[in-house]
Amino acid sequence: MTVLHPLTPHHAAHSLVPSISSFRPAALPSTYSIDSLKAWYLNPATDPLHPAIAFSIATSVIVFILGEVTGNVSQVDRLWTTLPLIYSAHFTFWPLVTRQVSHVADLDPRMLLVFALQCAWSARLTYQSARRGFLDPRSEDYRWPLVRKALPKLAFTLLDLFFIAFAQNFLLLAAELPQYLLLTRDLASSTHLSALARLKPSHAQVARVPLNVADAVLALAFVVTLVLEMRADNQQQAFQNLKHGALDKQRKGQQLTAKERSAVERGFVAEGLWSWSRHPNFACEQTTWYLLYAFTVLPFLALSTSITSHPLSTLTPSILFGGASSTTKEGLGLLSAHLPRYLTLDTALTALLHPLLTLRSLAPELLRPGALAQYAARAKLAGLVALAEVRADEGTHWNYSIAAPLLMSALFFSSTILTERISGSKYPLYATYRRRVAKFWPVLTPLKGLFLALTGGRRARVDRRIWGTREGQSAAKTLKRQ
Template sequence: MPQATPHQAAYTVLPSLKSFVADLPALNDPKQLLSWYTDPKTDPLHPALLASLFFSVGVWIVSEITGNVSQVDRLWTTLPLMYSAHFTFHPWLTGQVKHAYEIDHRILLVFALQCAWSARLTYQSARRGFLDPRSEDYRWPIVRRSMPTLAFKLLNLVFIAFIQNLLLLAAEAPVYLLMTQSLPSYGHTSILARLKPYQAATKSVPLNIADVLLAGAFLTTLVLEMRADNQQQAFQNLKHGALDKQKKGKTLTEEEKKAVERGFVADRLWSWSRHPNFACEQTTWWLLYAFTVLPFLPITESFTSHPLSTLTSLLTPTALLPASKRAYIHASNNIPTLDYILTILLHPILYIRASLPHLTNSDFLRSEAARAKLEALTAFRDLRNDEGHLWNYSIVSPITMSLLFYSSTALTEKISGGKYPLYNAYKARVAKFWPVQTPLKGLWLALTGGRRGRIERQIWGNDGHGRKIKQL
């Protein structure tokens, strides 16, 4: 049987999920629950999964009683940190290490970063009133009115209560992976030895340059997110203050007039991204996932011991690939040349006409289909082989978080588009999340009818000299 490593799903997470129900203690006995929790043979994912199901049932019951389905929203600020603390300190709580400082330092670093993340989110949620038990996300009443009552109740049960809670647990998959990776180094018998008798020997990888860079990137992202929050809050204060002045018949400044006319924040960071705070939030989850990949790459360890020679090798684009794949790339005749690619791009009609005889040849089409299938299977095999090296199962954390933000933001923008006349122009000019797309949008508008200037004047106005007001 092939050996598995902590970075592969077959090592821990799949056996853990399969054994969850069988390993549960009597749920009506607090002493047995406590004994089960502190037993080093208890898979740490099991108590977390049980807690997630408990919170799911709890928020569903409360939401049905109160009619307020935003109960889980108030848990977003603390539940991920709670799960992270559980996974981080599990070896200490179960006696696998005598002191908390003996816990793997990478896990402690990630936990510290998540404490900062939770503090920012808690402060922002409190500032906007989201922690008030009576508050409800303004989007839910709109969704509630748009569907039958029974359908919304099913949505509340399945997605709002259960799926969101499970996503909050899945968000901590990187911490669970790091914890299981460090457990064998403690030298204690645990659930890992029972579930994974064929596990490969693992070595402890100390903190290295990748951890430093990732921590710096995480904190930088957090600062940018706080800046975006503050800019949004300042705009809302300006707009609502202007509306109050307007009701009292007072004269508004030009800035206040523009805020009331536009209705939404669109300057500084918000002139580069329609949702810079959400972009930063997604980035933090990808950075946490990166802690399970980058520090363990051979090239990272090489950089720690031989930085200059490693930097030199990185100048080669294929430096991160295994030697066998590098040889394949250099030897392959199937990779198109630059001239071939440019011909297709610059003369597509000529390329299509030259290809027509092949496209009408059934034998050629069958052979191409077979070749494409073989290449797809080969790519899938390579992807599977790269599990635990270039990717691992905890990638489910950033992927699900990104999908959640994309779907929820689609609803938000649909509402904003109907509420603010200029919002569609803003969407045409500014990227949804990633700032690198904003200049491309501007270029596209300039090349397609010269609409860029008109749209920018609608959104930002002029400074008196025909220049767009767009502050960073």
């Protein structure tokens, strides 16, 4: 394995890869008695990731058995509110529990800050889950009965085993990779007794970085995101209360107000934050995990080294050469020398506005013998250069704990596919809502509106269908203020 820089705890090869590869029966206690497990856990030489992995495996097995016995596979859903916090507490206080430090004040303040933020995150999610009845042992995610009905019994059992039970539990553990990274860094920068604290001679020495302005900005952003997520929860709850109250009045033959009639006809919330994102709560949830990851990057960046000055974020070869290695400089120079002269901003704009004319003018060059092979070689070179820069940036501009938010985003993206398919089958207007409002990120919603406005002036018609007349829009604003 080629290492471009001396290893630090921000590199996967420093702690994560050795920890996972060493998780074998020999690393576990000889017996599984309470005393043996306790002694193993409290041993400073135990890798702190090993007890977390063992606990995750045991939890997965229990969840799977409970799901099969009860016929309710939402057992793991009720653990989402607490398991990440348990893992975070394990990593945060592990030096104290194993008596490597004597006082809480000796723990890494950044880890304590992240743990405090996660306590707030867990409190919000627990409250929201309890309010919607998800913590009831008898409740089951409304999507699983539909999936169970669509799949053969064996296929659903395998889905329960590999995804619902094991994959989700491992995901909840992976969500705490930023805390594990911060722990290994703190161990490496101190005189702790653990095996992780004793760095190999080839590893770069690290020092504890005090809390700084980056931590304050990230903490503030986390709190703001959490508040927005709570607001989205409240708006959804207010709409559901309004809709179900209106349906109850309708069954009793009572007259509905314009706001109630709009809620019943549409069927889904589309006001407030939900007019900017189809899943603002999920967007905020993903943002919180990216912010937690950022605690492993931004506070450790020197002011003279920022992402905006990184070679990959610039366009001119002279700036590219300024921060690149000699190998990268040679590759970039070769790439720049062989770029076609006609690849300019003017030609790019012309190609967008007149694609057929551009294609006709480039046909002689593209049909030249060996042209495609030459372009393929250039593309390969560009890819290798970019990959080299990304690898060189590991431990500085990114680290392995980026897997935590990326996995969360993948889960939310895949789960909302089924959610929106169900919503689309229940509510005729949902397809129109999808064309108008972005799935997660609000910045895309104005672009969707602009596209509709530029393609036949459809934006006004779509807006009227979703939010109704002026009377309906006024009612929407009223709900937005709730």
